[in-house]
Amino acid sequence: MIGMVIIAHGRLASESKQAIEHVMGELPLLAAIDVINSDASDHLYDEMSTVIKQCDTGSGVLVFVDMFGGTPCNIALGSLGDHACEVISGFSLPSLIKAATLRKSSRNLAEIAAQSIQAGHQYMRQLSEDTKKGLRL
Amino acid sequence: MIGMVIIAHGRLASESKQAIEHVMGELPLLAAIDVINSDASDHLYDEMSTVIKQCDTGSGVLVFVDMFGGTPCNIALGSLGDHACEVISGFSLPSLIKAATLRKSSRNLAEIAAQSIQAGHQYMRQLSEDTKKGLRL
Numbered sequence: 001m002i003g004m005v006i007i008a009h010g011r012l013a014s015e016s017k018q019a020i021e022h023v024m025g026e027l028p029l030l031a032a033i034d035v036i037n038s039d040a041s042d043h044l045y046d047e048m049s050t051v052i053k054q055c056d057t058g059s060g061v062l063v064f065v066d067m068f069g070g071t072p073c074n075i076a077l078g079s080l081g082d083h084a085c086e087v088i089s090g091f092s093l094p095s096l097i098k099a100a101t102l103r104k105s106s107r108n109l110a111e112i113a114a115q116s117i118q119a120g121h122q123y124m125r126q127l128s129e130d131t132k133k134g135l136r137l
Numbered sequence: 138m139i140g141m142v143i144i145a146h147g148r149l150a151s152e153s154k155q156a157i158e159h160v161m162g163e164l165p166l167l168a169a170i171d172v173i174n175s176d177a178s179d180h181l182y183d184e185m186s187t188v189i190k191q192c193d194t195g196s197g198v199l200v201f202v203d204m205f206g207g208t209p210c211n212i213a214l215g216s217l218g219d220h221a222c223e224v225i226s227g228f229s230l231p232s233l234i235k236a237a238t239l240r241k242s243s244r245n246l247a248e249i250a251a252q253s254i255q256a257g258h259q260y261m262r263q264l265s266e267d268t269k270k271g272l273r274l
Contacts, residue, residue, distance in 0.1 A: 009156040011148065012230070019146040019203065066156065066230045068260060077269055087269060090261035092229040093149070093203045113263045121258045123205060124227035126250045132214055132224060 002103040002112060003029040003055025006096065007048060007076050008066035010036060016064075020096050027100060029055045035072045048079035060084030060109040062099050062116070064091040086113035095120030139240040139249060140166040140192025143233065144185060144213050145203035147173060153201075157233050164237060166192045172209045185216035197221030197246040199236055199253070201228040223250035232257030 004027075006013040013032035021027055031051045035044060055061050061083055065073040068089040076087060086109050088095065098119035102112045141164075143150040150169035158164055168188045172181060192198050198220055202210040205226035213224060223246050225232065235256035239249045 087264040
């Protein structure tokens with residue numbers, strides 16, 4: 001199975017992992033790295049490299065970073081090594097859930113990355129007045 | 138100034154608020170509601186209504202929910218009252234930062250919501266091999 005690693009500012013990564021597992025139940029090969037203090041990130045390169053290695057069982061790893069160009073993104077890109085990885089920046093909960101769902105039935109890393117992003121785009125939207133009213137309790 | 142309220146599973150909302158403020162510094166009229174236990178959400182409707190009221194200084198409020206149809210989304214939609222609100226589902230960190238930036242200079246709620254989503258789409262992407270190599274340390 002394709003692995004998934006989330007890395008983000010603060011505890012955004014571990015909270016995102018928990019939110020996915022709240023929806024889908026506990027998941028294998030899903031890891032989160034929290035970048036609490038951007039200035040003290042040296043050891044996080046080692047931690048990220050280790051986690052990517054652990055999550056790569058031969059099918060590669062999807063790496064999710066919260067924001068392009070931020071410290072978590074730089075740590076991710078500096079830790080990919082020789083592993084087959086697709087890196088997705090600017091993740092959302094729906095994009096993560098889509099990836100976690102698709103990797104059960106597909107081993108095509110690039111395809112899952114593309115579909116994860118597509119779902120993230122599709123489900124990031126402004127709710128219409130009708131939708132707002134319809135869902136109100 | 139337009140207010141912003143984030144509501145999400147676990148501590149995703151408060152961690153997102155912290156991440157925005159890590160990037161932009163402390164912000165006024167920005168609130169987070171954490172939905173820790175979906176089953177015990179009754180009091181959260183009151184809390185959400187109060188927070189929306191506090192964040193609406195006459196220009197309206199942007200409400201960000203992590204996932205359409207989830208408990209946080211339902212709580213948000215049940216708490217809008219008569220306030221001018223735009224609700225955005227499936228947020229990402231870049232979408233939040235864009236909204237927090239734009240509300241400094243604009244009071245057009247629908248326009249900021251649309252541009253926040255546009256930025257969220259634009260910055261949720263698969264990094265190319267060249268980008269990955271170029272950013273590696």
